[in-house]
Amino acid sequence: MPLPDDFRTATSDLAEVLDRREGPYGEAVLRRRGDRYEIIANGCFLMDTSDGCSERALVTAALDAFAEGSPGTAPRLLVGGLGVGFSLAQAAADPRPRSVTVLEREQAVIDWHTAGDAPLARFAGTGHRDPRVRIVHDDLLRHLAEDGSAGRYDVLCLDIDNGPDWTVTESNDSLYGDAGLALLRRTLTDRGVLAVWSAAPSADFERRLAARFRRVWSIELAVEAERGLPDVVHLATR
Numbered sequence: 001m002p003l004p005d006d007f008r009t010a011t012s013d014l015a016e017v018l019d020r021r022e023g024p025y026g027e028a029v030l031r032r033r034g035d036r037y038e039i040i041a042n043g044c045f046l047m048d049t050s051d052g053c054s055e056r057a058l059v060t061a062a063l064d065a066f067a068e069g070s071p072g073t074a075p076r077l078l079v080g081g082l083g084v085g086f087s088l089a090q091a092a093a094d095p096r097p098r099s100v101t102v103l104e105r106e107q108a109v110i111d112w113h114t115a116g117d118a119p120l121a122r123f124a125g126t127g128h129r130d131p132r133v134r135i136v137h138d139d140l141l142r143h144l145a146e147d148g149s150a151g152r153y154d155v156l157c158l159d160i161d162n163g164p165d166w167t168v169t170e171s172n173d174s175l176y177g178d179a180g181l182a183l184l185r186r187t188l189t190d191r192g193v194l195a196v197w198s199a200a201p202s203a204d205f206e207r208r209l210a211a212r213f214r215r216v217w218s219i220e221l222a223v224e225a226e227r228g229l230p231d232v233v234h235l236a237t238r
Contacts, residue, residue, distance in 0.1 A: 025169050028108040041168045052086030054221040054231040059090040061233050062155045062195035070191045074098035075154035080140045082109050085124030092127040098134050105139040126237045150186045156194045161196030164205035181212045194236045200229040209236045
């Protein structure tokens with residue numbers, strides 16, 4: 001006897017926990033829901049593999065902005081957050097970066113890309129095989145403050161929270177404040193570009209950016225039906 005359609009739908013919506021780990025920043029969980037994978041960080045839904053358009057747009061918008069101000073220059077790109085791999089996939093698919101550094105503070109996320117059957121590896125496209133790419137296990141702020149990164153990168157693409165007003169952990173709040181933005185500015189070259197992904201527009205964050213950067217603007221990307229709010233990339237140039 002065939003199963004009713006509503007039973008198939010309900011079953012496919014059930015989330016299967018594939019891995020759950022406690023780390024220095026809280027709990028990291030990888031779930032599978034049908035053919036979709038989800039990352040839950042510290043009890044907060046972070047991202048899934050259902051689309052990735054806005055994560056890819058983050059990288060493209062930042063590289064386009066840098067090319068506008070520095071035509072013909074191959075940028076050194078830093079991606080904050082490996083996640084499910086969409087940003088890395090876009091960076092690797094773009095011939096413009098001379099180097100791509102990906103900072104990821106959760107060892108679990110790196111393992112889901114590189115260890116064993118690596119369920120998330122395919123979502124990173126050619127990123128894991130690209131000789132330009134280096135994946136670093138470290139916290140973004142700590143790495144930039146202690147690793148001599150001043151003036152090192154031409155483009156910074158940050159997708160480590162749901163936005164400046166919706167952080168995964170309280171320790172991330174400082175990234176979007178005056179001290180964090182000052183550090184990000186110092187990390188950029190003179191014509192560098194900062195791009196920050198957000199699940200919703202943030203006028204307060206734009207004002208803080210405007211106090212540190214020469215030009216600030218935002219790009220609305222997509223509308224999430226349940227929230228009715230657009231995904232946004234906040235951009236700033238030195």
